[in-house]
Structure formats: structure tokens, C-alpha cells
Amino acid sequence: MSSVLTVSQINTYLKSVLDGDDNLQHIFVCGEISNFTNHYRTGHFYFTLKDESAALKAVMFRTAAQRLRFLPENGMRVVIRGSISLFPRDGVYQLYCEDMQPDGAGALSVAFEQRKAKLEAMGMFDESRKRPIPVCPMKIGVVTSPTGAAIHDILTVLERRFPLAQVVICGVQVQGDSAAGQIAEAIERFNALDAADVLIVGRGGGSIEDLWAFNEEIVAHAIFNSRIPVISAVGHETDYTIADFVADLRAPTPSAAAELAVPDTRELLFELDATLDNLTALVEGKRLALAQQTALYDRRLRQNSPLTRLTLLDAALEHERERVERCGKAATKPYDDALQQFAQRLEMASPLKTLARGYTLCEDETGTLIRRAAETAAGQTLRVRFADGTADCAVQDVWIQDA
DSSP, rough: OOOOOOOHHHHHHHHHHOOOOOOOOSSSEEEEEEEEEEEEETEEEEEEOOOSSSEEEEOOHHHHHHHHSSSSTTTOEEEEEEEEETTTTTTTEEEEEEEEEESSHHHHHHHHHHHHHHHTTTTOGGGGGGGOOOSSSSEEEEEEETHHHHHEEEEEEEHHHHHTTTEEEOOOOOOSSTHHHHOOOOOOOOHHHHHOOEEEEOOOOOOOTGGGGGGGGHHHHHHOSSOOOOEESSSSSSSOOHHHHSEEEEEHHHHHHHHHHHHOHHHHHHHHHHHHHHHHHHHHHHHHHHHHHHHHHHHHHHHHHHHHHHHHHHHHHHHHHHHHHHHHHHHHHHHHHHHHHHHHHHHHHOHHHHHHTOOEEEEEETOOOOOSSSGGTTEEEEEEEEEEEEEEEEOOOOOOOOO
16 A cells, blocks of 8 residues: 655655656756846746746856856857756746857857846936046056056057156956956046046957956946046957947057047147147237238327427417418508608607707706796706716806897
8 A cells, every 4th residue: 555645745745756857857957037036035937948848947046146257138049068857845946047048049149138228327428527638648657468469558558659648557467357346446537546647448459358358347336437438459350349339539559549548749749839839920910910900190299299289389370470470461551651750740840859969958956948048047056957867067157038
């Protein structure tokens, strides 16, 4: 007679059967993901793997999920390495996933596209937020391997194009598990110390695995948050990384990044000479124009100066004075002539004229004119006036002629 088994015994037995079947251990299963659940609290992935006619429950625990370079999505076709076992509590058999790869595309390629879409949706690729590269930076920061070919190429170009610039190198690992953290830390340190005017971040060429550090989010965020403009220089011209999309400027190679970071001294000197010639011509033209303007103002100033106006007014006044004088002479000439005639006649009738001919005048003590001898008396004092003076005389005798 058969014994009665419990559900737990049945499920435990079936689990042991499945676990003991080598055909169900370390198998590879392909299918399409559906009903995908990312259990963020535990880190486990739960989903269904299906094809055209069947479905299989699947689980990927956190330790395995953390190793994935991409995030599984509904509708994604994948190839899974794992084993079939039964979960005794639910009595459900399922695929326990140890590794997962996209079917038809590499895991890194899928991870790259997923991360690119995520960061683009966050606005980290927007052209509007990209900072301009300084025209003439004097401090160039370089984040790369200190021993690779990239640093040699960068230094050679910088020395040739712009030897005046100071180059500050922060050596980091550019591949491997610790590379992304070192690159991000170097960018943050340059910003904290304000140690550069522009940053070149990159490395030489390699496979997608070699370049993967520049696809990590920690590097993307460090570039995005950098106050210093960043030029990405990862790999060769055909290589693209997340850093290229976030950076303010992408260079196809490290050498090209150095070309873009600094001006060419020879071109600067040529432009400086041309600018100097243009400035000289402008200054000379301005000087001639100002000289002409100054000469014009000088003429106007002389013409309108108070001294010039005073000279003109003085000349006009002299002319008017002469004109008035001429007019006055012409107007008074008849009167002058008449006055001269009267003066001549007066002079002829003047007693002084008579005295000049030898005659004299006698006056008594009171100044009364004596006209006749009878008006005098002996002992009287008379004043006799001559043409050239006077004389006081005493009368001794008086003789009166008979009429």
C-alpha cells in the first residue's frame, strides 16, 4: 500500500529530481522577456521567458543581476545561462538565471543604448547647456593615463600650437573596474581647485570593453556638473562614448582634442599683424580726419574770436571816425572861413596891434584909460601899457595944447 505524502514532500522530491538532472543544469535558453519586474528593494529580477508557443517563469537574484551591463526590458530577446529548479513553497518550477546576454546584440551595446537614452531624457546632452571653449586658455587640464600614447600626442600638439599654456596632468586608470571612479574624481578635483581653463578627458583607441569607463554614469555626471569646459577625446574617430555626448565638445582623437583646445601661435601672430595693420590704418585715417577738423575749427575760432571781432570793430570805428571827421570838416569849413575872416578883422582892430606900431595906453591908479592930458595932474602916477608890457610913471608936469 502506497504511503500518503505531503505537498512539501512532493515539491521537495520534484526539486531534487530537477536539481539532479544534468540536462537541466548549466543550460542556455533563448526567448523573449515579458512581465518583467525589477524588485528594487531586494535587487532581484522576476520575469517570464516565452517563445511562440510556451512560457517559462524565471528569476535572477541580486548577485547575478548586479553583474549585468544592461537592464532587461519587456520584449527584449535574450539568451540566458542558468538551471531549472523548483521553488517548493509555490510548487512552481522556474529558470534560475546566472547570466544573460541580448540575443543578436552584445550586452554592452544594449547597455550603451539604454544609458544613452536615459541620460538624454535627463537633458544631459542638450546643446543649450554646453559651455563654450575658451579662445585662449592658459591652463590646460588633462585627465588620462600618464603612460599611454594619448598623453604623448596631446603634449606634442599643445607644445607645437601654444607653448605658452601651462599643462596640468591628472593621471588615472582609463580601463578596468576602478577607472570610472578615478576619472570622475579627477574632473571633480580640477573643479574644486580651479586648476584649469579647459579639460581634455580621454584615452587612445580600444574595444568597447576597453572604453567602457567613459560610458559609466559617474563619469557622465562629473562632466555634466563640471564648471570647467570639457573636451572628450576617447578612442578613434569612429568611437563614440557617453562622455562624448555629455562633453561640451567632442574630439575624434586625443590629438584633435589638443588642436581644438588651444589656438595656433602662428595663426595668432598672423592675425595680430593684420589687426595691427588695420588699427594703424584706422588711427592714421582718424588722425587725418581730426587734423582737418581741427584746422576747420581753428579757422572758425580765429574768425569768431573776440580779438578778431575787436580788431574788425576797431577798424570799422576808425573808418567811421575818419568819415565823421571828414564830414565834420566839410560841414564846418564855411564857418571856419568866416571865423578866420572875423579873427583877421578883429586882429586888425585890436589895440595890441596899434601898440605894436609904437603907441601906448595910459591908465590911472584905478585902471581908467586916460585919453587927454587934461585928465592928468603933476605928481600923479600913471601906468603906461606897451605892446610887450607895462611901466608905472610919475607925472612931473602937464602941458595942454590949445585947440
